[in-house]
Every structure is written in structure tokens, then in C-alpha cells.
Amino acid sequence: MSDNNMEQTIKDIKAKFNKDYFPFNLGIEIVELAAGFAQVKFTVTKEMQNLHGMAHGGAIFTLADTALGLAANTRGKAVGLQVSINYIRPAKPQTVLIATAEEEQLTRSTGIYNVTVATEAGKKVALFRGVVFRSN
Ligand SMILES: CC(C)(COP(=O)(O)OP(=O)(O)OC[C@H]1O[C@@H](n2cnc3c(N)ncnc32)[C@H](O)[C@@H]1OP(=O)(O)O)[C@@H](O)C(=O)NCCC(=O)NCCSC(=O)Cc1ccccc1
Numbered sequence: 326m327s328d329n330n331m332e333q334t335i336k337d338i339k340a341k342f343n344k345d346y347f348p349f350n351l352g353i354e355i356v357e358l359a360a361g362f363a364q365v366k367f368t369v370t371k372e373m374q375n376l377h378g379m380a381h382g383g384a385i386f387t388l389a390d391t392a393l394g395l396a397a398n399t400r401g402k403a404v405g406l407q408v409s410i411n412y413i414r415p416a417k418p419q420t421v422l423i424a425t426a427e428e429e430q431l432t433r434s435t436g437i438y439n440v441t442v443a444t445e446a447g448k449k450v451a452l453f454r455g456v457v458f459r460s461n
Contacts, residue, residue, distance in 0.1 A: 361428030363395035
């Protein structure tokens with residue numbers, strides 16, 4: 326993909342993000358988007374709390390999965406094929422969490438990404454790895 330095409334793809338994804346209803350309605354915002362790279366953030370709200378008063382694993386997962394989806398789709402249409410997550414530190418309500426997705430490998434039909442979820446102070450909350458299927 327040429328630099329101009331990549332720039333246009335990134336613009337298109339950003340413009341369509343408000344139609345990605347699930348993450349958008351959780352308050353997830355795009356911080357940065359580049360070829361094979363995405364950074365997104367949200368604030369842990371009361372509605373995201375689990376029984377222990379910490380961020381629900383599903384909310385943290387959604388943040389990481391959103392970063393994966395954005396990074397992968399800069400390379401053309403892609404969908405998640407297999408993902409895994411390790412929750413390494415709980416996140417309290419009102420904490421801002423940032424997920425950063427970095428591309429490790431691309432093949433014609435797959436992509437492998439590592440996503441780190443951390444607080445603004447850089448404390449790691451979750452480590453996520455995803456394999457995507459590239460359909461074009
Ligand atoms: C507890 C453990 C899994 C292991 O820790 P360990 O091997 O013992 O290691 P270590 O002691 O080194 O601690 C490492 C860091 O963790 C912190 N910390 C530890 N214990 C506590 C505590 N009790 N409370 C508060 N913080 C605690 C500790 O201060 C340290 O942080 P720091 O360096 O001081 O800033 C930890 O990694 C953890 O809490 N992960 C997040 C889990 C999570 O949020 N999952 C998603 C939600 S589950 C869900 O929504 C649904 C569901 C429910 C039920 C079932 C299924 C699904």
C-alpha cells in the first residue's frame with residue numbers, strides 16, 4: 326500500500342469509528358493510528374465494575390480487542406481469529422487505561438499483534454495477543 330493510500334485508509338477508519346458502536350459507546354477513543362499500530366483509551370467507569378469493585382475483565386478485553394481491530398484494519402479488511410489475554414493487575418474505577426497494539430508479523434492472510442493495556446503512569450494491567458484473518 327502506498328503512503329497516500331495508507332493515509333486515506335487511516336482517515337476512513339477514524340471517520341467510521343463512531344459506527345463501531347460497542348467500543349464507541351464504552352467511551353473508547355482513538356489516541357493514535359498508524360500502519361499496523363493503534364493506541365486507544367477509556368476511563369474505567371462504575372458501570373464497568375465487577376463484583377470486586379475493579380474493572381470487569383470484559384471491559385479490559387474490549388479495550389485491547391479494539392486496539393487490535395484498528396491496527397489490523399490499517400492493512401485492509403481483517404477480523405479477529407484467535408486472541409488471548411492475561412490480566413496482570415486490577416484496575417480501579419476512574420483509572421484511565423491505554424491499549425497499544427503493535428504488529429509483530431503479517432502474512433498474505435494473517436496478522437499477529439501484541440497489545441499492552443496500561444495505566445497512564447505506565448503500570449501494565451493486561452497483556453493481549455491476537456491473530457487476525459486478512460480477507461483482501
Ligand atoms: C491476583 C493476580 C491474578 C495475581 O497476582 P499475584 O501473582 O499474587 O502477584 P502480585 O502480588 O505481584 O500482584 C500483582 C499486582 O496485582 C495486585 N493485586 C494482587 N491481588 C490483588 C487484590 N486482591 N486486590 C487488588 N490488587 C491486587 C498487586 O497489588 C500488584 O499490583 P501492584 O504492583 O501493587 O500495582 C493479579 O495479577 C491480578 O489481580 N490480576 C488482575 C485480575 C483482574 O483484574 N481480572 C479481571 C477482572 S475478573 C472479572 O471481571 C470477571 C471474572 C471474575 C471471576 C472469575 C473470572 C472472571
